[in-house]
Amino acid sequence: MPTPDRTSLDAIVSAARDLLETEGLAGLTMQAVAQAVGVRAPSLYKRVQGRDELIRRVAEATLSDLGERLGGASHARALADAFRAFGHERPAAFQLVMTPGPGVPTPGLEFGVAASRPILQLAEELAGKATALEAARTLTAWAAGFVSMELNGGFNLGGDVDAAWDFGVTRIVDAIRAVSAG
Incomplete structure (x- = not known):
């Protein structure tokens, strides 16, 4: 048996x-x-099969969770705030998928595509279909960099980090919107 x-x-x-x-x-x-x-x-x-497969599966589960979280956002600010909150709630997983480092197993492409869907949809609404991918990449890169700096203690010059987040989100979204208006 x-x-x-x-x-x-x-x-x-x-x-x-x-x-x-x-x-x-x-x-x-x-x-x-x-x-x-x-x-x-x-x-x-x-x-x-081993640790590499386990890490890959953790990254895939993380992207699935992130995509679900972002899918509930109704506008750009809510999406950006949800992205930041996710990074703060699961900092190691966030860094695993956003900045994995050399030799770290990466998730299957389909997981990244699914997690990106809400960002791409929002970017298309803001910037139009022709530049949605570029707009999504810009927003994601800025937000991931900001959150990574927060998680790693990179903001050490004083000041209000939340105010800096507000400033950045507003400016990035306004810049992306200007593309479709222009």
Whole structure:
């Protein structure tokens, strides 16, 4: 009789996501995940081929969550604020998908495309169909850079970081809108 399954792929990915936030990428090991789900490390290999696949699945789950969060935004400011809030709630996962670094497994393209859909739709409304991709990339790059600097303690000159966020979002959105008006 075969040994019963003691965990699921969803439980493994969920535990890995939690470990990523508490222990960082270096602490995201097969042993740590196995301990978190209550099995021995070799049992994980029934569900994932290894650590690289596990990291890729964590990145894919992160992008799926981000896409869902952004899909609920009704206007540019709400979308930008949702993006920033996600980065603050899941900083390690945010950095995993926004700035993975060399050699870090990356998610399948379809996950990035799905997560980008709300940004592209909003960008098309703001800038028009012809420049929607460029507008989406501009907004994403600015917001990801801003949030990454926040997460890494990059704003150390004083001042109100929230006011800087407000300033930046307003100016970026106004600039993107000006493309369709011009």
